[in-house]
Amino acid sequence: MKINFKIQPSEKWLEELAMQLGTIPETATTFTVRYEDSFLRVNTVPYNKNFIPFVGKLVTQQPLGFCKENFGTNEYWTLQLVKSSRKHKLELINESGEVRVIESRTSGVFFSSSMIVDLELEASQETSVLSVNLHRDWLCEQLGISESVEPDESKLRELLMSESASFLCISTYPDWIEDLVDNVGAFNWKLMLQAKCLQLIADLSSQLRGKKSVACQLNGQDLQKIESIEAQFFGANKVLPSIDFLAKEAGMSISKFKKCFKIRFGASPYEYYLNLKLDEAKNQLLEKKWTISEIASQLGYTSTANFDKAFKKRFLVNPSTMLRNAS
Template sequence: MSIQTIKYPAIEHHDDWIKKMAKEFSATIHDNSFELPKNIGKGKCMQYYPCEWLTVSYFKISLNRGIDFQRVGMPNSPYIPIVFYLVDAQQVVDNVKYRVGAHNPNGIFMPSTDIDSKWLIPANKWITNLTLAFKREWLIEQIPDSNSYVHQLLSNNESFYIFESISPKLLSIINEIENEIASCKQLSKVSIYNNTFQLFTQFTKQLNNREKQQTRSNITSADVKTLFEIRALILDNITDMPSIETLANTAAMSSSKLQKTFKQLFGKSITQFALREKMRLAKTMLKTGNFSVSDVAYKLEYSNVSHFAKAFNNCYKINPGAYIESIV
């Protein structure tokens, strides 16, 4: 089956994207969202409007045939997109192919409004994407430091596109947003808006820290790719993390090099990173209301509930039982 091409311009109005997608998929918009027709595939596309300067687009879809999404730049568009690629895919910019995804160095894509780009969505594969589109002029006015990376990037008139990794903190916020979208609870939209602002704020902080990050001149691009694969392996096995020796063998590095470069790239040691992510998972499980403290401790492979409670308290400065009571 041939690949379909969908061309869409950089947005000029906040609801341009969802209107264009609904038209291309022959779908009807209800409450700023639409389901894919069965002859097209499965899944849903939706938009949220937390405020007049920010638009949130989200979709989780599986298509019956592959689609080549082609974004056509529009120099006068007021909106800059921040695209969070949550599954592995291929992005093409200036005829250069990039691997993108949540566990890839190129997890986030932010282009100036005049940049063309392509994104290939394969058939019969669930694809999830979250995009924040913000008004460029609004953000420039809100940044007091004219020497900051973000201010300089947005205030000059040059074309640009940047890739950034999805840090564990960003990924945690995105997971919260996805959980709220899936829950369809009465107050979920309020939580989505709150988490969206957190995501936007955290991303701009991460972007501004580019100039402040420790030099990585001794880490090759191949090392970076390997370290992201190790990070993904840890996250996939967070309840029963492989040993440092096993991870080092997988990375084809010495244990000392793996630990040194991992901390240099991600800001935490492997042990610190794994513990933090395990506690994030614990917090998410407790928040659902479907698990007791002992349930979570058991599922996270703690042999003693008190050991789990101590780890949780060290991370969040509240014991897990009190945390459950605080969210009821």
């Protein structure tokens, strides 16, 4: 199933999005929609035309796709971070029809509103989305970027003010996004969402000024090699080959492979692999089909104690406590 939407930022954007998805908002800042045995929940804050953050939680039992169409203007830029329990496919298409494809469990992109952005989700997975829509004039003002600025800032302003469809890949996926998605009922949630998103934008602007985004640090060939290695050899239920083997497969030295991998996925190869296993453990735990020791064994842990320690380091709570809190 594919859902196409084209929503211009306005005071009624949430209502219009809900209507395009076949439902109506429960409140001015949230709506939930169900498609057969799948569902989507969107939560946001009171409307501000310059700064529109929201989070989404999707549980899909059947393949599902969302396509953001071309707004016809580059008045807005969007920072979108996606994390899914399985690989998702993200296609970015500019006005010339050129396509960039990203296939990963986590993706981060910063794109102008004239880009077409197509997100495809496989069946039986859970996905979290953080999206922040920013009016480019407001963003330039907040960043202090005027027409007479330093060369690096001039390039950033030129990018933001261009009428060409553009995007940059972002390597960061902060752990706090999961907390925001899962705790929308917290009394200070709206304040936390706005504060965290503003910090994220501040960090992003520093990366762009310093040319530390994926698009700036990796050439297309290296990026493609790294993504191919990740797709082929990384998985919660796979045995990770040695770094030496992975580097040779990528045609890189070990040091270059580690550096490129961390730029693209935000963690070292082993840390990323460990996080995949722990994310899968969390999913299995909440499904309540297996015991903690069974999950640890399935994911290759030699002892429950080692699993418990790694799980707590990742999620700041041990497996038994998470299971008890979910009951």
